[in-house]
Amino acid sequence: xxxxxxxxxxxxxxxxxxxxxxxxxxxxxxxxxxxxxxxxxxxxxxxxxxxxxxxxxxxxxxxxxxxxxxxxxxxxxxxxxxxxxxxxxxxxxxxxxxxxxxxxxxxxxxxxxxxxxxx
Amino acid sequence: xxxxxxxxxxxxxxxxxxxxxxxxxxxxxxxxxxxxxxxxxxxxxxxxxxxxxxxxxxxxxxxxxxxxxxxxxxxxxxxxxxxxxxxxxxxxxxxxxxxxxxxxxxxxxxxxxxxxxxxxxxxxxxxxxxxxxxxxxxxxxxxxxxxxxxxxxxxxxxxxx
Numbered sequence: 662x663x664x665x666x667x668x669x670x671x672x673x674x675x676x677x678x679x680x681x682x683x684x685x686x687x688x689x690x691x692x693x694x695x696x697x698x699x700x701x702x703x704x705x706x707x708x709x710x711x712x713x714x715x716x717x718x719x720x721x722x723x724x725x726x727x728x729x730x731x732x733x734x735x736x737x738x739x740x741x742x743x744x745x746x747x748x749x750x751x752x753x754x755x756x757x758x759x760x761x762x763x764x765x766x767x768x769x770x771x772x773x774x775x776x777x778x779x780x
Numbered sequence: 781x782x783x784x785x786x787x788x789x790x791x792x793x794x795x796x797x798x799x800x801x802x803x804x805x806x807x808x809x810x811x812x813x814x815x816x817x818x819x820x821x822x823x824x825x826x827x828x829x830x831x832x833x834x835x836x837x838x839x840x841x842x843x844x845x846x847x848x849x850x851x852x853x854x855x856x857x858x859x860x861x862x863x864x865x866x867x868x869x870x871x872x873x874x875x876x877x878x879x880x881x882x883x884x885x886x887x888x889x890x891x892x893x894x895x896x897x898x899x900x901x902x903x904x905x906x907x908x909x910x911x912x913x914x915x916x917x918x919x920x921x922x923x924x925x926x927x928x929x930x931x932x933x934x935x936x937x938x939x940x941x
Contacts, residue, residue, distance in 0.1 A: 745918045746792055749800065753904070754790040757804045759826035763816045764808045771812065 674718035679703070680711050684734065687721060691733040694723075797911035802904040810895035813902060814873045817891070818843040828853060845870045849878065885913035 722735035828836035854860030880886035
């Protein structure tokens with residue numbers, strides 16, 4: 662089974678309606694934590710917590726310029742991770758398919774050799 | 781024996797922040813799978829399949845504890861990349877452990893062979909010294925990917941035609 666280390670984080674982050682709302686909002690435009698707190702009628706501390714969870718899950722990225730921390734959508738890590746683990750799997754699948762051919766050949770050879778030896 | 785129902789699928793798993801695991805079962809006794817893995821002329825035939833896009837130019841392997849290996853990939857010697865390291869542990873028909881010394885923070889690779897009812901389970905694991913080292917090793921892979929998929933598509937088309 663393929664396991665993505667960060668998927669659990671992502672699903673946990675998405676399980677909360679406020680955080681889903683924040684993602685939707687950031688899909689329209691970048692926003693500061695203060696703006697998000699206003700929009701969702703929350704304290705700054707409460708919004709900071711949500712933003713932190715989204716950021717750790719790789720769903721958004723934040724950047725602090727001066728005293729303002731701006732948030733924007735950042736799905737990149739999740740997509741990248743799935744992309745490279747799939748790439749990795751394909752490489753290995755191709756390798757092992759080729760190894761299968763070598764193995765089959767050796768098996769055949771062993772059988773033939775066995776036949777010759779034992780008449 | 782089991783025909784198409786036998787599970788020969790290659791699985792990959794990110795076991796932890798710094799470890800990747802690949803598994804596959806081969807329909808052959810372990811001595812054969814181990815031979816294909818430890819003899820350079822056989823190893824060369826499958827380690828760099830065409831779909832990977834970069835052929836293996838040369839392969840030197842001294843598969844025993846303390847022995848060394850050196851693989852050279854590329855289209856010609858001017859554009860080649862070398863991968864090298866040493867075997868930390870070799871137990872015939874059971875286990876091979878090697879280092880990957882071409883990078884600053886290379887992984888330690890362990891492959892185990894486990895025979896059951898005439899079939900061999902291969903478990904391949906790459907353990908990086910840190911999460912950063914693993915991430916670093918895979919940075920840029922997405923950029924290589926489209927080209928390789930193109931080559932794979934070409935290959936599949938030429939085979940299908």
